[in-house]
Amino acid sequence: MTHTPVFRRLPGPDREKVVLTVDGHPIEALKGDSVAAAVLAAGVVSTRTTPVSGSARAPYCLMGVCFECLMDIDGEPNSQACMTLVRDGMVVRSQAGERLPAGQPRGGA
Amino acid sequence: MPPSAMPAIAAPYDLAVIGAGPAGMAATLSACELGLRVALIDEQHQPGGQIYRAAGASPLADVALLGPDYRRGRELVAALRACGAACDYYASAAVWQVTPSLEIGFSAGGRSRLLRASAIVAATGAMERPMPIPGWTLPGVMTAGAGQIAMKSAGFVPVGPVVLAGSGPLLFLVAWQYLNAGVTSIAVVETTPVGNHARALRHLPRALRAASYLRKGVTLIAALAKAGVPIRRGAQDLRVLPDESGRVGRLQYRIGSRLLTDPCNLLLLHQGVVPNTQLTRSLDCAHAWDEGQRCWRPVTDKWGASSLDGLWVAGDGAGIGGALAAESQGRLAALDAARSLGRLTPDRRDEMASAPRRQLSRNLAIRPFLDALYAPAPDFLAPPDETVVCRCEEVTAGDIRRFVAAGCTGPNQLKIFSRCGMGPCQGRSCGLTAGEIIAAARGVPVPEAGYYRIRAPLKPVTLGQLSDLSMEAD
Ligand code: FES
Numbered sequence: 001m002t003h004t005p006v007f008r009r010l011p012g013p014d015r016e017k018v019v020l021t022v023d024g025h026p027i028e029a030l031k032g033d034s035v036a037a038a039v040l041a042a043g044v045v046s047t048r049t050t051p052v053s054g055s056a057r058a059p060y061c062l063m064g065v066c067f068e069c070l071m072d073i074d075g076e077p078n079s080q081a082c083m084t085l086v087r088d089g090m091v092v093r094s095q096a097g098e099r100l101p102a103g104q105p106r107g108g109a
Numbered sequence: 110m111p112p113s114a115m116p117a118i119a120a121p122y123d124l125a126v127i128g129a130g131p132a133g134m135a136a137t138l139s140a141c142e143l144g145l146r147v148a149l150i151d152e153q154h155q156p157g158g159q160i161y162r163a164a165g166a167s168p169l170a171d172v173a174l175l176g177p178d179y180r181r182g183r184e185l186v187a188a189l190r191a192c193g194a195a196c197d198y199y200a201s202a203a204v205w206q207v208t209p210s211l212e213i214g215f216s217a218g219g220r221s222r223l224l225r226a227s228a229i230v231a232a233t234g235a236m237e238r239p240m241p242i243p244g245w246t247l248p249g250v251m252t253a254g255a256g257q258i259a260m261k262s263a264g265f266v267p268v269g270p271v272v273l274a275g276s277g278p279l280l281f282l283v284a285w286q287y288l289n290a291g292v293t294s295i296a297v298v299e300t301t302p303v304g305n306h307a308r309a310l311r312h313l314p315r316a317l318r319a320a321s322y323l324r325k326g327v328t329l330i331a332a333l334a335k336a337g338v339p340i341r342r343g344a345q346d347l348r349v350l351p352d353e354s355g356r357v358g359r360l361q362y363r364i365g366s367r368l369l370t371d372p373c374n375l376l377l378l379h380q381g382v383v384p385n386t387q388l389t390r391s392l393d394c395a396h397a398w399d400e401g402q403r404c405w406r407p408v409t410d411k412w413g414a415s416s417l418d419g420l421w422v423a424g425d426g427a428g429i430g431g432a433l434a435a436e437s438q439g440r441l442a443a444l445d446a447a448r449s450l451g452r453l454t455p456d457r458r459d460e461m462a463s464a465p466r467r468q469l470s471r472n473l474a475i476r477p478f479l480d481a482l483y484a485p486a487p488d489f490l491a492p493p494d495e496t497v498v499c500r501c502e503e504v505t506a507g508d509i510r511r512f513v514a515a516g517c518t519g520p521n522q523l524k525i526f527s528r529c530g531m532g533p534c535q536g537r538s539c540g541l542t543a544g545e546i547i548a549a550a551r552g553v554p555v556p557e558a559g560y561y562r563i564r565a566p567l568k569p570v571t572l573g574q575l576s577d578l579s580m581e582a583d
Contacts, residue, residue: 003354006249006374007265010290012168030263032154032168037263045356046248052503056355058248060500062255062262063159064152064203064568065236065385067501067533078533078569083203085154 002043009041020090029086036062036069036082039092047071047081048095070095122148122197124446125213125226127204127388130158131432132424133232134185135439141195143447148224149189150199150215152568156186158234159254160432165190168264174289175261176282181432199224206565207231207392211419214565221574228419228446231389232439235382235425238404238485239542240275241492244349245378246500249357253283253379260286267375269294272360274347275379276301277483278326283377285329288336296371297333297340298362300347300380302486309482316478319471323478341369345488349376380485384426387537390563392417398556401480402429403490404541405560412445413438421446430473437469490545498546499539501532506546513550519559520544533569536561 002025015030022044029038036059039047046056048070059069062082069081072093081092124140126133129151140147149156157164161182172179189196202217213224237252244250253273259265269292273280276299284297316323333340344362350370352358361370383404386396395408395416406428413421421442424435441462448458492498494507504527509517512526520536520543523529529543530536536543540561548558 003356004268004374006268007259008268010168010260010264010266011170012264013170015168030168032166033263037259037265040259041263041265045354050501050503055246055503056248057246057500059251060255061237061252062258063236065534065537067537070533076571080569083152083201085201 003045005041005043007041018086018088018090020086020088020092022092023094031086033086034062034082035071035073035084035086035090035092036080038086039071039081044094046094049097051097054097122146122224122226123450123452124148124228124230124443125150125211125224126230126232127151127207127213128158128232128234128424128426129153129156129189129198129200130160130232130234130424130435131182131185132234132426132435132439132442133158133230134189135436136230136232136421136423136443137196137439138185138188138192139440139443140447141192143443143452144195145443145447145450145452147192147196148199148226149196150202150204150213150224152201152203154201156189156198156200157182158232159258161185162258162261168262169260175286176289178432185436203568203570204388205568205570207388207420209392209417214570216568216570216574219574221570227450228421230413230421230423230439230442230446231415231426232422232424232435233385233388233426234435235429236385236537238380238383238489239498239538240378240380240489241496241498241506241542242347242349242378242489243493243496244351244357246497247349247351247357248355249374250349250376250378253279253377254382256375256377257283257286260290266290266292269375270296270371270373271375271377272296272298272371272373273377273379274298274300274344274360274362275489276485277379277381278479279382280379281326281329281333283379284333284338288333288338295338296373297338298344298347298360298371299340299342300344300486300489301342301483303343305482305484308484309478312478312481316475318474322475341371344369345486347488380489381483382425382429383541384428385537386426387535387563387567389415389420389422389426390560391565391567392420394420394422396560398554399428401477401484403485403545403555404429411441413442414445419449430469430476434469434472437465437472440465441469490542491549492542492546498542499527499529499532499536501534501538502528502530504529504539506542509543509546510550513547517547518551519547519557520561521559523547524561530561535563535567
């Protein structure tokens with residue numbers, strides 16, 4: 001689900017355009033953007049739902065502290081979207097109700 | 110050889126600096142000047158930390174809109190680049206563990222590595238104090254720092270209407286930066302308790318030693334007022350109301366007996382910053398409760414040395430002092446680390462420390478005033494029952510109060526009663542609030558309630574990455 005974007009971009013030096021897909025929808029971003037910033041600017045409402053009540057969440061701190069931005073990025077679940085830079089062709093998915101135990105490494109290779 | 114077959118980094122460094130904000134950059138520069146072999150490990154993609162985020166390569170055509178202080182960041186980044194081969198700089202590197210024997214495990218570029226150092230300076234900086242209010246988990250609610258990061262790192266500003274709510278210098282700074290960037294629909298809702306002003310005045314004489322800070326603050330607020338930005342003071346009982354899509358729609362609050370609402374599609378909250386203690390906690394370093402700033406800080410001596418041999422803490426991570434103080438602290442920590450490695454005599458260290466010490470004392474002169482003025486209001490330390498405190502596991506303030514009534518005595522016991530603090534953020538978002546609520550409910554000081562025990566990994570790391578590592582270690 002998307003909404004009218006709440007951010008606009010200020011003029012800046014030229015940066016390469018990249019296209020990534022978020023839940024199957026292509027969105028445009030500029031090289032150097034974080035996935036979280038790109039997703040927010042594209043008007044994506046939520047990046048994950050909580051394991052307890054299923055409520056929608058979106059990036060909150062943009063500095064790696066809150067873990068609200070956990071998404072599946074290129075097949076790697078529980079990735080911090082605010083700490084990951086966009087790449088052309090990146091495949092990003094929102095996460096539904098997945099629980100990541102603290103203090104334990106997550107599975108997958 | 111392919112990257113996955115690369116050995117873990119075995120060559121020991123004299124000094125590893127964790128974090129490339131002002132403290133980390135200054136510590137690195139000093140250590141390089143002293144001829145130490147240095148590794149600088151940082152989670153961001155570029156040096157600068159949060160305060161000087163993207164200072165070396167800004168996405169903004171007009172960097173001046175961020176204000177004059179940001180320039181210092183560019184100077185530091187340039188100096189860091191000039192270090193060249195004297196320093197190995199690991200960017201985009203998430204430290205997930207530091208061991209008491211000073212081994213650092215971090216992930217970068219999809220794989221994990223180990224690094225050893227004879228000394229470590231932790232310059233892991235600050236994070237925003239949680240500001241739990243009903244509805245703060247709705248999409249479209251972010252921290253003021255997040256708003257600023259979006260601008261510094263990607264050039265994004267709000268379309269508006271944007272509301273900045275809470276207390277502290279950053280609230281006004283971000284509003285002013287938005288104004289400079291041409292954002293038209295801004296409102297500031299200030300929650301600073303009225304009584305704070307009188308308490309702050311007592312510290313004014315000392316604060317005048319750092320008069321430039323005061324001047325800056327006054328100028329910012331005057332510019333906002335002149336531009337017609339509404340500043341609503343003395344707001345209480347904040348509550349976020351959703352729009353029909355489930356995002357933030359309005360901020361509701363009370364001033365005196367009047368109930369007010371401001372419509373917004375972006376709400377930025379701020380309640381000051383606190384040291385990020387995850388790393389020092391995970392090492393079981395001694396921590397002390399700072400009653401003035403209402404937060405925990407690692408116990409350090411005047412050089413920043415922590416209770417763990419070989420570990421120094423510099424910058425806001427050791428107690429909030431701001432960017433310029435952080436620089437001086439970084440230099441002092443590097444000098445003392447060099448002394449401990451036998452690379453400087455104590456006398457030479459003391460001599461070299463005199464300039465940074467003077468600067469530190471000047472820059473810290475403003476703190477008692479700011480701490481008193483922006484002391485957080487009780488509403489946000491111990492929020493109403495319905496408020497979500499643990500964002501990850503959705504534990505409310507009311508839940509915590511019920512657990513206390515049932516015998517819960519502190520944040521660690523809380524984990525037996527609920528999953529509070531056990532989600533992916535490992536208590537970063539709820540730890541201070543949980544401690545305050547439990548202490549208030551028990552009628553004891555916060556230190557008696559305590560804080561979460563923090564264990565590695567501090568950042569997500571995959572089993573795949575860990576098994577790579579054990580093979581490398583063979
Ligand atoms: S938005 Fe907070 S960790 Fe990414």
